[in-house]
Amino acid sequence: MGQHKWAEQAPDETFFRIQAPDGTLLGQPPDLDDATLLRMYRTLVLTRAYETHTIRMQRRGELSVTAQSTYEEAVGLGAAAALRDGDWCFPSYRQFAAHLYWGVPMDRTLAILRGGAPETVAEHLPLDTPPGVTFTPYGVILGTNVLNAAGSAMADKLNGRDIVTLAFTGEGSTSEGDFHDALNFAAVFKAPLVVVVHNNQWAISTPAHRQHAAPTFAHKALAHGLPGERVDGNDVLAMYQKTREAVDRARAGEGPTLIEAVTYRVVDHNTSDSAEVYRDQALAEHWKQFDPRPRFEAYLADRGLYSDTLRQQYEAECLAEVQAAAARALPLPRSDAMTMFDSQLFGDPGWHLRLQQRELAAELNDANPYTAIDPETLE
Amino acid sequence: MGQHKWAEQAPDETFFRIQAPDGTLLGQPPDLDDATLLRMYRTLVLTRAYETHTIRMQRRGELSVTAQSTYEEAVGLGAAAALRDGDWCFPSYRQFAAHLYWGVPMDRTLAILRGGAPETVAEHLPLDTPPGVTFTPYGVILGTNVLNAAGSAMADKLNGRDIVTLAFTGEGSTSEGDFHDALNFAAVFKAPLVVVVHNNQWAISTPAHRQHAAPTFAHKALAHGLPGERVDGNDVLAMYQKTREAVDRARAGEGPTLIEAVTYRVVDHNTSDSAEVYRDQALAEHWKQFDPRPRFEAYLADRGLYSDTLRQQYEAECLAEVQAAAARALPLPRSDAMTMFDSQLFGDPGWHLRLQQRELAAELNDANPYTAIDPETLE
Amino acid sequence: MNAPGIDPVTDTTDLNLVQAVNTALRDELARDPAVRVMGYDIGPIGGVFRATEGLYDTFGGERVIDTPLSENGLIGAAVGMAMRGERPVVEIQFLGFLYNAFGQFVCLMSNVRERSGGQLSVPMTIRTPFGGGIKPLQFHSESTESYLIHTPGVRVVCPSTPAEAKGLLAASIRCDDPVVFLEHSRLYRAFREPVPTAPYALPLDKARVVREGREVTVLAWGAMVHVAQQAIDDMAVDAELIDLRVLAPLDVKTILDSVRRTGRCVIVHEARRTLGLGAELSALVTEHVFDCLKAPVRRVTAFDVQFPENQTEDYYLPDARRVRHGIESVLQYRF
Amino acid sequence: MNAPGIDPVTDTTDLNLVQAVNTALRDELARDPAVRVMGYDIGPIGGVFRATEGLYDTFGGERVIDTPLSENGLIGAAVGMAMRGERPVVEIQFLGFLYNAFGQFVCLMSNVRERSGGQLSVPMTIRTPFGGGIKPLQFHSESTESYLIHTPGVRVVCPSTPAEAKGLLAASIRCDDPVVFLEHSRLYRAFREPVPTAPYALPLDKARVVREGREVTVLAWGAMVHVAQQAIDDMAVDAELIDLRVLAPLDVKTILDSVRRTGRCVIVHEARRTLGLGAELSALVTEHVFDCLKAPVRRVTAFDVQFPENQTEDYYLPDARRVRHGIESVLQYRF
Numbered sequence A, B: 001m002g003q004h005k006w007a008e009q010a011p012d013e014t015f016f017r018i019q020a021p022d023g024t025l026l027g028q029p030p031d032l033d034d035a036t037l038l039r040m041y042r043t044l045v046l047t048r049a050y051e052t053h054t055i056r057m058q059r060r061g062e063l064s065v066t067a068q069s070t071y072e073e074a075v076g077l078g079a080a081a082a083l084r085d086g087d088w089c090f091p092s093y094r095q096f097a098a099h100l101y102w103g104v105p106m107d108r109t110l111a112i113l114r115g116g117a118p119e120t121v122a123e124h125l126p127l128d129t130p131p132g133v134t135f136t137p138y139g140v141i142l143g144t145n146v147l148n149a150a151g152s153a154m155a156d157k158l159n160g161r162d163i164v165t166l167a168f169t170g171e172g173s174t175s176e177g178d179f180h181d182a183l184n185f186a187a188v189f190k191a192p193l194v195v196v197v198h199n200n201q202w203a204i205s206t207p208a209h210r211q212h213a214a215p216t217f218a219h220k221a222l223a224h225g226l227p228g229e230r231v232d233g234n235d236v237l238a239m240y241q242k243t244r245e246a247v248d249r250a251r252a253g254e255g256p257t258l259i260e261a262v263t264y265r266v267v268d269h270n271t272s273d274s275a276e277v278y279r280d281q282a283l284a285e286h287w288k289q290f291d292p293r294p295r296f297e298a299y300l301a302d303r304g305l306y307s308d309t310l311r312q313q314y315e316a317e318c319l320a321e322v323q324a325a326a327a328r329a330l331p332l333p334r335s336d337a338m339t340m341f342d343s344q345l346f347g348d349p350g351w352h353l354r355l356q357q358r359e360l361a362a363e364l365n366d367a368n369p370y371t372a373i374d375p376e377t378l379e
Numbered sequence C, D: 001m002n003a004p005g006i007d008p009v010t011d012t013t014d015l016n017l018v019q020a021v022n023t024a025l026r027d028e029l030a031r032d033p034a035v036r037v038m039g040y041d042i043g044p045i046g047g048v049f050r051a052t053e054g055l056y057d058t059f060g061g062e063r064v065i066d067t068p069l070s071e072n073g074l075i076g077a078a079v080g081m082a083m084r085g086e087r088p089v090v091e092i093q094f095l096g097f098l099y100n101a102f103g104q105f106v107c108l109m110s111n112v113r114e115r116s117g118g119q120l121s122v123p124m125t126i127r128t129p130f131g132g133g134i135k136p137l138q139f140h141s142e143s144t145e146s147y148l149i150h151t152p153g154v155r156v157v158c159p160s161t162p163a164e165a166k167g168l169l170a171a172s173i174r175c176d177d178p179v180v181f182l183e184h185s186r187l188y189r190a191f192r193e194p195v196p197t198a199p200y201a202l203p204l205d206k207a208r209v210v211r212e213g214r215e216v217t218v219l220a221w222g223a224m225v226h227v228a229q230q231a232i233d234d235m236a237v238d239a240e241l242i243d244l245r246v247l248a249p250l251d252v253k254t255i256l257d258s259v260r261r262t263g264r265c266v267i268v269h270e271a272r273r274t275l276g277l278g279a280e281l282s283a284l285v286t287e288h289v290f291d292c293l294k295a296p297v298r299r300v301t302a303f304d305v306q307f308p309e310n311q312t313e314d315y316y317l318p319d320a321r322r323v324r325h326g327i328e329s330v331l332q333y334r335f
C-alpha cells in the first residue's frame, strides 16, 4: 500500500436538487404517479439486493469481475425512469438500476457474468417479453457507447421517429475522444440524445480533479453547443426531473442534452479493486450519509406511500427474485467451445473459418487437427 | 458542378480587435518597436510573394500540392511574432507567415514540396543558423500536432524551462479527438501552451456551421478549464496582442490558452481544390475588403513607418528572395531511391531491412533482386 | 476473362472506376432508403475525388450527409445508425485517416454483432481511397489493408476495374456485415471500360481468374493486378493471374486449386512486406499445397519502410520489372 | 540456456515478471532523469497489476505521472515530450485500449523520426499487458501484436520470463527508438526466478534459444514459450525452442539458421492465425530455406474470431496439446 494517496476534493455542491439530503423538499417534485414511484423504489431495493448478491457470488468464484453502484443508484434509476417504451439505452457497466427498472432479466445478466457466450444464454434463458427500453451491451471501451448512442439518435431523427436514446458514461470517460465526437455529432444533427455523465469523482484511482481542469463536467456541453445540466446524482427526483426535461426536449426535436450527475463512488471500482490503496476512505464514509435511499423513502413517506412493512416486503421479494435468478443462471451448461465461431459473418464465414471450425471439432474429438482434415474437402 | 451549394453564414464579428478594417485604431496598440513592426510587415509582403510564386510553380508542375494563406496571413504572423528565441511551434500547413517571420528557409520548404527526402534537402541546403523558434514538420493528420505540442509544453513545465509552445490548427480540425486531448492534458498539467484555432470558416468544403453547434470555437476552452479568446484574425496587432498575453501567462506558469482567430478562406483550400464547386464565392469576394495588409499599413503609416517606396522596396526584395530560393531548390538532384531506408531505426535496422536495401540496390543495378542476393550472407 | 456475376449481354456504358463507384452509390441510394452516404466533403463538393458527385443534388442532405471532420465520429456514429437499421456508407477521405477511428473499427464496427450474440448487426460499408502512385501528401498513399484483414468480423473488398467496382460496391452495401471497400486512387481515372448499365452485384466470396495459365500463379489486387498483367504480357509467360477481389475472408480454394496446378506462386502487393497479406497467402499455400510446390512462394512487395517521398515512391512500389524478376525467380528456381 | 547479456554470477533476487518490470522501471527512473513513467492508474495505486507499485512514493508525481483517461492523449503527449528530450514510459492499461491511440501510434510515434529526416526522435516506450488466460473482460486479452509489427519505425519487444523482462525493459527504455513492450498478463505472477539484482540491459536484436534440438524448430514468444516448452517436454522430442523476444525487427538469422539445421518449423502464437506473426515467419522460412524443409511450416494458433468469452477461451488459445499436435504433424509429414 502506497504512502502517498490522492488529496481529495469534496465535489462542488452547486447543482439542481429537489430534495435535501435529509429528505426535505426544496422544490417542486416531478409529476409522478404512485405506481411509478413505487416501481422506482422497488428498483432501488432490487438493485441493492442484486449487487449484494453478485458481490457475494463473485467472491465465491461464481462470477467474473463485476462492478457495483451502491450509493450511486439514483443516477441510473432517475434517468432511466424518464424514458418510455420504445426508447434505447446505451449504458455503462454501472447502471444496474437502469437495467432493472426496465426489467432486463437478471438471470441473463448473471449468465453473461459467468462467462457464457450470449448464444448459450439466449438458448437456455430465452426472453419472453423484451424490456420496453432496448439496452445495448455496455461498451467495454470507454466512451465508445456514447458515440454509438449519438448515431442511434441520428437514425431516429433521420426517420422522423419520436424515440429518444439515453447514454451513460463515467466522468473519467469524458476524457476519451469518443465523448467529444458524440456531443459534437449529436449537436450538429440535433439528434434526440441524452448523455448522463455519472460523476462519481473517481475513475478507478484517478480523482476528478486530475481528470480535467474545468469547473464541472457539465461545462463539456459548452464546447459543443448543447445544454448542460448539473444535478445532484443522489437525488432520485432531481435526476428524473432533469432527464425528463431533456428527454422531452429531445423528443420534441430540440436536440441533445448533457447531464452531469454528481455523486461519489463510496464502493470499490469493482471486485478487483481496493480503494484504500489510493485514497483516504474518510470522504467515502462521509458520503454514505447522502445515500439516495432514505432520501427517496422520505418523499414516499410524504406522499403516504412508504412504510417499514413495505420496505421489508420489497426487500424480501427482491432477495427472492435475485436468488431465483441466480438459481436459473448457475446451472446453465458451460458454453460449447464451438460457440466461438457463432455470430461472425452472415452466411458463409469463409474457407479459413470453415477449416478452423473443423480443426477445433477434431481437437474436441481427440484427433490431431492438423492431420485429420483434408483441406481439399473444403469448398 | 453541383446545383446545391452550402448556405453560408457570415461569421459573428464579436471579437477582440485593435484596428477597424479601415485601419482606425479602436484600442491601445501593443508595445512593439519599429524594427519589430517592420519585420512583421516585411514578413507579410514576403509571405504573399512566396505564395504567389509557389502557386505558379505548382501550376507549372514544379511542386506538389500546396496551400495558401493569402488574406489570412495575419493569424500566423501576429501569433508567431509573440514568441521569442527558444520557443517551439507546431504549425499547420497554412502558417507560412509564421515560418517566414522566424526565418525558416524557403529553399528547404520548396525542396520538400518538390517531393525530396528531408535527408537530401538537408545535405544540399544545409542550415547555417537555425531559426530562433523551432518549427516541427506540420502534422498531416489533422489535430495530432496540437496534442504533440501539449506534450512539448509539458516537457518544459516538468523541467522548469521558460519556453512556450505554440500550436496552430484549423477550425475544422477541432472536431478531431486529438484537439480535445491536447486542451485537456495541457490544462490539467498547466502546460505553457498556446493553441491558435485558425478559423477561416471552411474545412475544404465543410462550413464552420456544419462543423459544430457551439457559438464560437473559443467556447471549446470552456470544456477544459482554460481561457478562451476570440480575436479578429485579420488584425495583425490584435493577433499579436492576445497571443502575447497568452504567451506571457504561459511563461509565468499560469497554463495554456486557446485563441480563436476569426478570418475567412478567400482562396481555394489548396491547389487541388476549386471552391466555386461548393460555395457561393460572393462572401469570399466580400472578405477581400478585410485584407490584413492595408489595415496593418495604416498603422505603420500612423507610426510614420510606411511609405509607398518602402512597400515597393520590400516587394522587390521579397520577390528576389523568393526567386533566389526557388533557384536554389529547383536544381537539387532528385533524392536517391535508397534514402527511403534512412532515418528508420537507430543503429541496425534489422535483417529484413538489410535484405531489402540490397534488393533495391540490385534493382538499381539492373539485377534480379530475388536471385542476386544470398540471404546467408546477411548477419 | 472470367468475371462471375457480370452478364456480358446487357447494355453497357464506358466508365472509369470513380464513375463506377458513383453509379453504384446512386443505384443503392435509389434502391434502399436505409442507405445513407456519409462523410466530410461528400455533399455539395461531391468528394475530393468526385466519387459522390451529384448525389447530394439528387438525394438531398438527409441521404448524403456531410459531417464534422472526425473519422472516429463518423465511424462511431455510423455504427450506432447501423445498429438501428440504417445502412451507412461512410467515406473516409484516405485510408491513412482511418487509424484515427481504429478503436471504433476494431471494438465496435467489427465486433457488435459477435458481442451481442447476433442480436445486433452493423450493415455498414466504409469506402476509402488507398494506394500509391498519385504522389500526394504523406499518409495519402497507404496500403495498410493488413490492419483490416487481421481484424475478425469484417469483410475487406478491393476492386481492380470499373465493372468490378460497380458490382462489388453494390454487393458490399447490400451485405449485412460490415465491409471496408478499398478504392485504389491510382485507378480512379486510369482507364474506362464498358460497365453494365443496370445495377448488379458481384459475389463477395469468389476471386477472379483474370487469365488462366499453367506455369505460375500470380496473386494480386487493386492496381497491382494491372502491374502484374503488364509483367506477364512483357514476359510471354503462361501465368495464371488471379485478382483476389475480396481480401477478407479470402477465397482460398481458388488460390490453392491454381497453385496445385501451376506449382509456383508469386504474390504482388503494394503493402510493406512484413505482415503484408502476402505473408498470409504464402503461409497458406505452403501449408496446404507444399508437395506441389516447384519453388518457394515469392512475395513481390514494397519495402518495410514508411511510404516514401514523391521523388522515390516509384522505387518503393512494385512495378512490372519487379514483378518480372519475381516471376523469373520462381521459374528459374532449382532445388 | 543461452541468454545473452545476463551474467550468471551476479547477485540475484527471486522475482516474478511484474516485480521484474517494477524493478527495471525503478532502476531506469533512478538512472536517467529524462525517464518519466506515465499513465492513468499508475501513481498512488501503482497500476492495476501493481507494475508501478511504490514508484510514485519514491520518485514523486513529476516522474511518475498520473494522467487523464485517454490513451490517445497519453501517446500523443508522450510523443511531444519525447520530441523535446524526455524519455516517457507510457503504460497502456491493456493492449486492447491502444487502438484508441492508433492514429498517434502509426502517424506520429512511429513516424516522427523518418518524417523529420532524423532531426527529431521519439525515444519513448509503451508498456502494456496483453494476452489471454486471466479471464477478465472483453478486449482485455488481445494478442494483436500484428498491428504493431506491420508498422515501420517501431520496435516490438515481448519478454517471456522475469529475468528477460528486466533486461529487455531496461534496453527498451534506453533505446532511442520508439518501442512497444508487451507484458503477458498471465505471466505476471505465474512464477519467480532468480533475477540479477543489479541493473542490466539485454540485446534488442537477438532471439533466445531456450533449448537446442535437431528435429524441429519451435518459435514462440510470451506465454507461448512455456506452453511450447511443456509440449516439448511431454513429447520428449529433440526440438529447438526459440523465444523470439523481439518481434520487430525480427532476428531472422537465428530463425533461419535453426530451420536450416532441423528442416522443420512450428510457430506457436496466441494471436489469430490470419496475418498473425506466424504468417510472416512461415513466409520467411519458406522463402529462404525452402530447400531444407522436410515438411511445410506449421502454425499453431488461436482461431480467426474475436477473443471469446471466459468459458470458451481455453479452447481458443493454443495449449500444450495443440502444440504437440502441431509438432507431430511436421514430424509425421511425408511428401
Ligand SMILES: Cc1ncc(C[n+]2csc(CCOP(=O)(O)OP(=O)(O)O)c2C)c(N)n1
Pocket: A094, A140, A141, A142, A169, A170, A171, A172, A173, A174, A176, A198, A200, A202, A203, A204, A265, A269, D040, D069, D093, D097, D100
Ligand atoms: C478505452 C478504455 N480505457 C480504459 C479502460 C479501463 N477502465 C475501465 S473502467 C475505468 C475507469 C472509468 O472511470 P469512469 O469513467 O469515471 O467510470 P466509473 O467506473 O467511475 O463509473 C477504466 C480506466 C477501458 N475499459 N477502456
Ligand SMILES: Cc1ncc(C[n+]2csc(CCOP(=O)(O)OP(=O)(O)O)c2C)c(N)n1
Pocket: B094, B140, B141, B142, B169, B170, B171, B172, B173, B174, B176, B198, B200, B202, B203, B204, B265, B269, C040, C069, C093, C097, C100
Ligand atoms: C485526420 C485527417 N482527416 C482529414 C484530412 C484531410 N484534410 C486535409 S485539410 C482538411 C480540412 C481542414 O480544415 P481546417 O482544419 O479548417 O483547416 P484549413 O484548411 O481551413 O486551414 C482535410 C479534411 C487530414 N489531413 N487528416
Ligand SMILES: [Mg+2]
Pocket: A170, A171, A172, A198, A199, A200, A201, A202, A203, A204
Ligand atoms: Mg467515475
Ligand SMILES: [Mg+2]
Pocket: B170, B171, B172, B198, B199, B200, B201, B202, B203, B204
Ligand atoms: Mg478552416
